[in-house]
Amino acid sequence: MASLLACVIDVLFPVPFFAVSIFYFAVAFVKNPLLPLTNFASFKEKAFAGLWLTLGGISADQTPAELDGLLASSKGLILDVGPGSGDQLRRFSNPQNITAIYGVEPGVTMHDKLRESARKAGLGDDKYRIIGGTADLESIVPALVKDGLVKTGETGGPAAAEEDDLAIFDEIVCVRVLCGVPDQEASVADLYALLKPGGRFVLCEHVLNGHSWAADQAQKFWMAVGWQALMGGCDLRRDTVQTFLNVAKEKDGGFAKVEMNQVDAHSMLTHVVGVLTKKQKKKR
Numbered sequence: 001m002a003s004l005l006a007c008v009i010d011v012l013f014p015v016p017f018f019a020v021s022i023f024y025f026a027v028a029f030v031k032n033p034l035l036p037l038t039n040f041a042s043f044k045e046k047a048f049a050g051l052w053l054t055l056g057g058i059s060a061d062q063t064p065a066e067l068d069g070l071l072a073s074s075k076g077l078i079l080d081v082g083p084g085s086g087d088q089l090r091r092f093s094n095p096q097n098i099t100a101i102y103g104v105e106p107g108v109t110m111h112d113k114l115r116e117s118a119r120k121a122g123l124g125d126d127k128y129r130i131i132g133g134t135a136d137l138e139s140i141v142p143a144l145v146k147d148g149l150v151k152t153g154e155t156g157g158p159a160a161a162e163e164d165d166l167a168i169f170d171e172i173v174c175v176r177v178l179c180g181v182p183d184q185e186a187s188v189a190d191l192y193a194l195l196k197p198g199g200r201f202v203l204c205e206h207v208l209n210g211h212s213w214a215a216d217q218a219q220k221f222w223m224a225v226g227w228q229a230l231m232g233g234c235d236l237r238r239d240t241v242q243t244f245l246n247v248a249k250e251k252d253g254g255f256a257k258v259e260m261n262q263v264d265a266h267s268m269l270t271h272v273v274g275v276l277t278k279k280q281k282k283k284r
């Protein structure tokens with residue numbers, strides 16, 4: 001009985017998310033009636049921010065517990081991809097080991113709350129730096145050049161930075177973000193270029209469920225009735241670990257270490273959680 005109830009809750013959890021998202025699309029429209037015509041991307045950003053500032057905290061409370069241990073051991077220079085309003089930042093529970101975190105977040109409406117969450121987590125403005133952009137080199141590299149972390153090439157612009165010079169991060173953290181980037185393979189390739197040899201990707205992503213027929217059908221159903229449009233582009237059916245494995249194979253013949261687990265294997269929101277370690281550079 002209890003497990004039947006758990007299944008029903010699992011399959012129906014999108015209902016409140018849909019309701020809140022529709023509400024905030026309406027709010028964004030009432031406040032900015034011309035915006036859908038003049039700047040649809042900004043209209044969607046405002047609507048999604050309303051949703052996430054309302055439900056992001058509840059969603060973060062439902063994150064697989066395995067992530068806590070992984071982020072407790074974070075150290076050095078870190079790239080935090082798509083932190084939203086920063087509800088996961090408290091999991092970096094040893095900030096003294098962290099040199100700085102760059103949080104790349106396109107949702108500018110959430111930046112104030114993100115900054116506040118960082119401070120609460122013991123990551124002041126000097127340690128948590130927000131980049132208003134997306135998970136790609138064009139957005140991230142200029143901020144790193146500005147802070148003197150990446151050198152520009154001889155011709156000047158950030159695009160001219162040498163590939164080896166870009167690999168500066170000790171760790172890149174992706175929590176529930178790669179479901180929503182427009183081109184996952186391209187973003188992962190760009191993130192891969194930014195990770196140091198020997199550095200680690202810490203992933204906690206919900207993915208395609210190939211284990212459970214019922215969860216598979218539920219994912220198909222919610223995608224068909226508008227999940228992606230209402231949830232900021234989120235695709236429930238991505239094979240995210242495979243994307244990382246493909247990129248690493250193409251660049252370096254694979255990762256040095258793959259330590260990924262699938263949790264809640266029967267859930268519609270099944271997650272992959274763990275660490276992928278980049279190979280060290282071969283000595284010449």
Ligand SMILES: C[S@@+](CC[C@H](N)C(=O)[O-])C[C@H]1O[C@@H](n2cnc3c(N)ncnc32)[C@H](O)[C@@H]1O
Pocket residue numbers: 052056060081082083084085086087088104105106107133134135136175176177180181182232
């Ligand atoms: C589902 S929310 C998760 C937020 C946060 N990681 C958490 O777990 O609470 C997804 C976040 O990814 C951001 N996002 C969407 N597209 C992105 C992109 N191309 N690059 C970086 N972040 C992106 C969204 O703005 C949003 O804040």
